[in-house]
Amino acid sequence: MSFPSLTYDPATDRPQEECGVFGVRRVADASVLAAFGLHALQHRGQEACGITSYDREKGRFTTERHLGLVGEHFTEPKRLERLTGDMAIGHVRYSTSGGSGMRNVQPLYADVRGGGIALAHNGNLTNARMLREELVAGGAIFQSTSDSEVILQLAARSKQPDSVERLISAFTQIEGAFALVAMTNDLLIGARDPLGIRPLVMGELDGATIFASETCALDMIGARYIRDIEPGEVVIVSDKGLETRRYAPARPAKTCAFEYIYFARPDSVIDGISVYEARKRMGIRLAQECPADIDVVVPVPDSGMAAALGFSEEIGKPFDLGIIRAHFAGRTFIQPTQAKRDLGVRRKHSANASVLRGKKVLLVDDSIVRGTTSKKIVRMVREAGATEVHFRSACPPITHPDFYGIDMPMREELMAASHEPDKMIEMLECESLGFLSVEGLYWAVHGEARNPESPQLADHYFTGDYPTRLVDHDRAASSKDEQLSLLVDA
16 A cells, blocks of 8 residues: 555545455466455455556556446456466555555556566555655665555565565565455465464465455355465465465454444454444444433444444334435545535435434444544434434544554544543534443454453554554654655646
8 A cells, every 4th residue: 555644535534455465377368357355355455446457377467446436447358458477466555645546546667687576555564654765765766655565675685585485575664454365486475474463364266366355255156265374474375385474473363343333344354253234243242331212223323333232222222214325426525615525425325304304313324534524414413403413433432543544634633532531422423422442442353351462452542552663653753754756646
């Protein structure tokens, strides 16, 4: 992904995941399978997509990279026919402001000693700027502003004898969160960061090995789930079969909490935990912690659905669709005026007055970031006839920004970081407000209490307990944040 930006889209008021990855080896028309897998991962990134294939008979890599959705570019037979070969990797991305443009669209490719290498990466490196400066000082030439290219540059400059060892050499120098797939002339490689912050799973289809960010991509193509790639593990697929190498000590995954709260598709299973069931348990625990005297439980679609179901079942009040999502509204763009920004919410969500009129309504959403969209939804529900509007967040208050691959506002822009509960209720214009506790989150996901010595999740958004060093952020706080490149994409 691109180097983190401090900007945020106020029209969506949602944390944005950076990307999803997919890889497959030893199947005819591998690019077609990759296109299907990326379609299943489209929720992880909607601004750009790309596929790189390798044709062993012709001895060449072919890449198609585009701005836009998978369905806009990889449904044409002629385009997929160009991507020949039995091995392919793919990528979908969401770019932060300043990080968009064709040169940052993945997979990235480089000619290195011993052949070519293509790479698709999900996550954020927290020491990428420092490493980039060192590489540039040593003569490296960068073609993008993506931290993913740092990995390629480190691998290319490694003195290790083979491509896998060169990649492992790069992994030992980078810090932060990453799940990636890479492809050489004869190998497909999957790797996960030492803490397992970003997810990566392995599957099998008629003898072909598949890597993907989520199990829903395996389900899309009818593949069988094998297992999750472990933190600090590299899995190499060759003609000899599967080989695993470890570049960091074995440990349980410290998965990003937002994978369970918001990012992953509800039908996915991450590190052995059903996303849907975890979200439903979040709603159950939220109802226990923050009950209310209401008539109907209404989810903010779509990510609030499972939690709202759990809340409804726990308190014995009806669940109903008081807000209807417009699934074909398209992407929301930043609008120049407040009036037009307000219309952005109504493009995606409409009040169902027949459910809301005359009712005391409890809204359940996955999270509250800046609170701007939440306020507009509360107003919309009240205008549709609700007599009371109560708001519940199925995750704890977000008080700290992320540096591991999520485009999220800085701390001063986070509503819960700078306002007391009474002030937040006033800002949202609701009767009451409640958040799931941190302990409630752990109960919902892991069924056990948080271990303060070694938290089982990457939960820094709520606790400020960052799982790795924030090298670039700490350096930027004490020096001028310089422009990465003079080139601006048209």
